[in-house]
Amino acid sequence: MQTGSTVPTALPLRPPAHRVDPRARSWWRVRGLGGAGIVALPQLVVALVLGGPGWLWGTLVATVVAGLCYAAVVPGILFRIHRWEVTDEAVYTLSGWLVREWRIAPISRVQTVDTEHGPLQQLLGLASVTVTTASARGPVIIRGLATAHAQELARQLTETTRATPGDAT
Amino acid sequence: MTVSADPADPTLDTEVPWRRLDLRMVVVEPVRTLVKFVPVLIVVLITGSNNDPVRPWVTLGIGVLVVVAGVVRWRTTRYRITAERVELHSGWLRRQRRSVPRDRIRTVDLTASPLHRAFRLSVVAVRAAESGGEHRHGGLTLDAVSTAEAETLRRELLDRRPAETRSTPVAQPVEPEAEVLARLHWSWLRFAPLTFSSLAGIGAIAAAGFNVLNELGVNPTDVGGVDAAAERLAAAPLWLAVGLVGLALLVVAVIGSLLLFTERWWGYRLTRETDGTLRVRRGLFTTRSLSVAEERLRGVGVHEPLLLRAGGGAQTRALSTGLGREAQGGVLQPPAPRAEAHRVAGAALRRTPDAAEADPTLTPLLPHPSAARRRRYTRALLPVLVLVAAAAVVGRAWPGLGWIWPGTVVLVPLAALLAADRYRALGHALTPRHLVSRLGGLSRRTVALQRAGVIGWTVRQSPLQRRAGLVTLQAVTAAGEGGYRILDIGAADAVALAEATTPGLLPRTDGGPARPTAGDDLTDAASAPRRHA
Numbered sequence: 023m024q025t026g027s028t029v030p031t032a033l034p035l036r037p038p039a040h041r042v043d044p045r046a047r048s049w050w051r052v053r054g055l056g057g058a059g060i061v062a063l064p065q066l067v068v069a070l071v072l073g074g075p076g077w078l079w080g081t082l083v084a085t086v087v088a089g090l091c092y093a094a095v096v097p098g099i100l101f102r103i104h105r106w107e108v109t110d111e112a113v114y115t116l117s118g119w120l121v122r123e124w125r126i127a128p129i130s131r132v133q134t135v136d137t138e139h140g141p142l143q144q145l146l147g148l149a150s151v152t153v154t155t156a157s158a159r160g161p162v163i164i165r166g167l168a169t170a171h172a173q174e175l176a177r178q179l180t181e182t183t184r185a186t187p188g189d190a191t
Numbered sequence: 192m193t194v195s196a197d198p199a200d201p202t203l204d205t206e207v208p209w210r211r212l213d214l215r216m217v218v219v220e221p222v223r224t225l226v227k228f229v230p231v232l233i234v235v236l237i238t239g240s241n242n243d244p245v246r247p248w249v250t251l252g253i254g255v256l257v258v259v260a261g262v263v264r265w266r267t268t269r270y271r272i273t274a275e276r277v278e279l280h281s282g283w284l285r286r287q288r289r290s291v292p293r294d295r296i297r298t299v300d301l302t303a304s305p306l307h308r309a310f311r312l313s314v315v316a317v318r319a320a321e322s323g324g325e326h327r328h329g330g331l332t333l334d335a336v337s338t339a340e341a342e343t344l345r346r347e348l349l350d351r352r353p354a355e356t357r358s359t360p361v362a363q364p365v366e367p368e369a370e371v372l373a374r375l376h377w378s379w380l381r382f383a384p385l386t387f388s389s390l391a392g393i394g395a396i397a398a399a400g401f402n403v404l405n406e407l408g409v410n411p412t413d414v415g416g417v418d419a420a421a422e423r424l425a426a427a428p429l430w431l432a433v434g435l436v437g438l439a440l441l442v443v444a445v446i447g448s449l450l451l452f453t454e455r456w457w458g459y460r461l462t463r464e465t466d467g468t469l470r471v472r473r474g475l476f477t478t479r480s481l482s483v484a485e486e487r488l489r490g491v492g493v494h495e496p497l498l499l500r501a502g503g504g505a506q507t508r509a510l511s512t513g514l515g516r517e518a519q520g521g522v523l524q525p526p527a528p529r530a531e532a533h534r535v536a537g538a539a540l541r542r543t544p545d546a547a548e549a550d551p552t553l554t555p556l557l558p559h560p561s562a563a564r565r566r567r568y569t570r571a572l573l574p575v576l577v578l579v580a581a582a583a584v585v586g587r588a589w590p591g592l593g594w595i596w597p598g599t600v601v602l603v604p605l606a607a608l609l610a611a612d613r614y615r616a617l618g619h620a621l622t623p624r625h626l627v628s629r630l631g632g633l634s635r636r637t638v639a640l641q642r643a644g645v646i647g648w649t650v651r652q653s654p655l656q657r658r659a660g661l662v663t664l665q666a667v668t669a670a671g672e673g674g675y676r677i678l679d680i681g682a683a684d685a686v687a688l689a690e691a692t693t694p695g696l697l698p699r700t701d702g703g704p705a706r707p708t709a710g711d712d713l714t715d716a717a718s719a720p721r722r723h724a
Binding site: 033034035036038109111112120121123126128131155156160162 | 512646647648649650651652653654657662665667668669672673674682683685686689693695696697698
C-alpha cells in the first residue's frame with residue numbers, strides 16, 4: 023500500500039503516501055447509485071402513476087444509465103486519486119475527482135481530531151477522520167479508512183496534539 | 192422590589208470576589224427598554240379615551256414591570272476576572288454562565304451609546320478565538336460598567352503577561368505615551384458616498400423612519416404635499432419621472448452617507464497603546480473603541496471596492512483571530528486616500544521599525560501566468576455572450592422586445608474591461624515576514640498575511656485549471672476570513688511559494704525519500720519528534 027500506481031498530478035507535489043481502504047470504492051459506488059436513485063424515483067413514480075409524457079421515460083433511462091456508468095467508472099478513479107498521509111510535520115490529503123483538492127495542515131496547529139461513521143460507512147466498516155485547526159476553512163478530512171485504522175489514527179493524532187502547548191492559533 | 196440575592200454556589204472559587212455591573216444600569220436598562228416602546232406608548236396614550244379606565248393602568252403596569260426587570264437584571268448579573276478566566280453569570284429564571292479563558296481573548300470592544308454616555312457607562316465586549324472548525328465566536332458582553340472601569344478592564348483583559356505575574360495591578364494608564372498612528376482628516380468625507388456600507392446604512396435609516404411613521408399610524412401619503420407631488424410625478428413623462436426619483440434618491444444617499452460617516456468616524460484615532468494593543472477610537476453619538484492585541488494580529492487587508500477605488504480611496508482592516516466577517520469587522524480606518532490606507536496598514540503591522548519591510552501591502556507583486564488572463568476573459572465574457580444570445584433569441588421571437596439585445600451588447604466591452612482589471616489585480620509576493628496577495632475587480636483587496644499566521648494550505652485545481660497549468664492556492668489562517676486565496680497561480684509557483692512561506696511543511700516530489708509516516712505502521716506518528724512548538 024506504500025507506493026501504488028502513481029497518479030499523474032499537475033502539481034509538483036508528491037501525492038500522499040497512502041490509499042484509503044479498498045472498501046471505500048463500495049461506499050462511493052453505493053452513494054452514487056443512491057444519488058441516482060433519488061433522482062430516478064420521482065420520475066418513475068410520475069411516469070407510472072400519472073402516465074407521464076414519453077420523454078419522461080427517456081430521462082429516466084438516461085438517469086439510470088448515468089448512475090450505472092458513474093458507479094462502474096468513478097469509484098475506481100476516486101480510489102486512485104484519494105490519498106492521505108501523516109508526516110512528522112503535517113496531515114496531508116488529496117481528494118476530488120474533477121476538481122482536485124490538496125489539503126495540508128501542520129500537526130503543530132491541530133486543535134481537534136474526530137472520527138465519524140455514517141450508517142453506510144458503519145455497514146462497510148469504514149470511518150472518516152476530521153482534523154480541525156483554528157481556522158474555519160482548514161479542516162482536513164480523511165474519508166474511507168477502515169474503522170479500526172481510523173480510530174487508531176485519531177487516538178495517536180490526539181495524543182500528539184495534546185502534547186502541543188498553546189492554542190494553535 | 193424584593194429580589195433574593197443569588198444563593199451562594201459552593202463550587203465557586205472564593206478567592207476572587209464577584210463584581211456587579213454598574214448600579215446606574217438600574218436606570219439605564221428600563222430607559223432603554225422604554226425608548227423602544229415609545230411609539231407604542233404614544234399611540235396608547237393618544238388613542239386611549241379618558242373614560243377608559245384600563246389603559247393608563249396597563250401603561251403604568253408595563254412601566255413597573257420594565258423597572259423591576261431592570262433591577263432583577265442588575266441583581267442577578269455578576270462577573271469576575273480570575274487569573275485564568277473571565278466569568279459572567281446572568282439571568283434569574285434562566286441562568287446563564289459564560290466563561291472565557293483569558294489566554295483566548297483576542298479583542299476587547301468598548302461601546303457607549305448616547306444613553307450610556309449620559310450615565311458615563313460603557314459596554315465591554317470581550318471576544319475570544321474561535322475554537323473548533325465552526326464559526327463559534329466565544330466571548331461575552333458586560334452591559335454595562337462605568338467608563339473608568341471599562342478602561343481598566345480593557346487593560347487587564349488584554350494584558351499579555353503570564354498568569355503568575357498578572358496578579359500585580361497593571362501599570363496605571365499612561366495615555367500620552369500611546370503612539371498615534373492615524374487621525375481623521377475631514378477631507379476624507381469625500382469617500383463617504385463611495386462606500387456600499389454607507390448606502391446600506393441609508394436603507395436602514397429609511398426603513399427606521401418608515402417604521403416610526405408606521406408605528407405612529409401616519410401614512411406617508413397623508414403628509415401634506417406628498418400626495419400632490421406623487422400625482423404631478425405620475426403625470427410627467429416617464430424619463431423625467433425616473434430621472435427625478437433617481438436624482439432624489441442619489442441626493443438622499445449622499446447626505447445620508449455623509450451623516451453616517453460623521454457619526455461613525457467622528458474623533459477617529461488609531462493608536463498603538465503602551466500595553467501592546469492597537470486601538471481604534473471613533474464615534475459621535477455612540478462612541479466605540481476596538482482594541483486588538485498586537486500579538487494576535489495576523490496581518491492586514493487593504494480593501495478597494497470599485498467605487499471607492501475609482502475615487503482613489505481604500506480602507507484598511509486588521510486580520511486578527513476573534514474578529515469576524517461582519518461588515519465593520521476589524522476596520523482600522525475610515526475610507527481614506529489609497530496612500531494613507533497603505534501607510535496605516537504598514538504602520539499597524541510594524542511593531543518594531545523594520546527597514547527591510549516598508550509597507551508590505553505596497554510590495555511589488557509578481558504577476559500570474561497569461562493563462563490566468565485568458566481565464567479572466569473567458570469567465571467574464573462567456574456569461575455575457577450567453578446573455579446576448581438569449582436576448583437575441585427573445586428579440587427574434589417577440590419583435591416587441593427587439594430593443595433588449597442591443598442593450599446587452601453594451602455589457603460585452605464592460606465585461607472585457609472588468610476581466611482586464613481583474614487580471615491586473617492578480618499578484619503575490621513573499622516578503623521577509625508577510626505573504627502578500629491581491630485579487631478582485633469589483634471588490635479588490637490586498638492582503639498581507641504574517642507568514643507565522645499561516646496554519647495550513649489548500650490547493651484546488653479544476654479540470655480547466657489543470658489544462659492551463661494553474662491552481663488556486665489558499666493560505667489557511669485562524670484570522671479574518673479563515674483563508675486567503677491566491678487565484679490562478681502557476682502550479683509550480685504555488686508549491687514554491689507555499690514551501691518558501693512555511694519551510695518544511697510540504698512534502699516535495701524531489702524532496703528525497705518519503706518521511707516516516709503514520710500508515711500501516713501507526714506507531715511512527717506517536718514516536719515522531721515534534722518541531723513546531
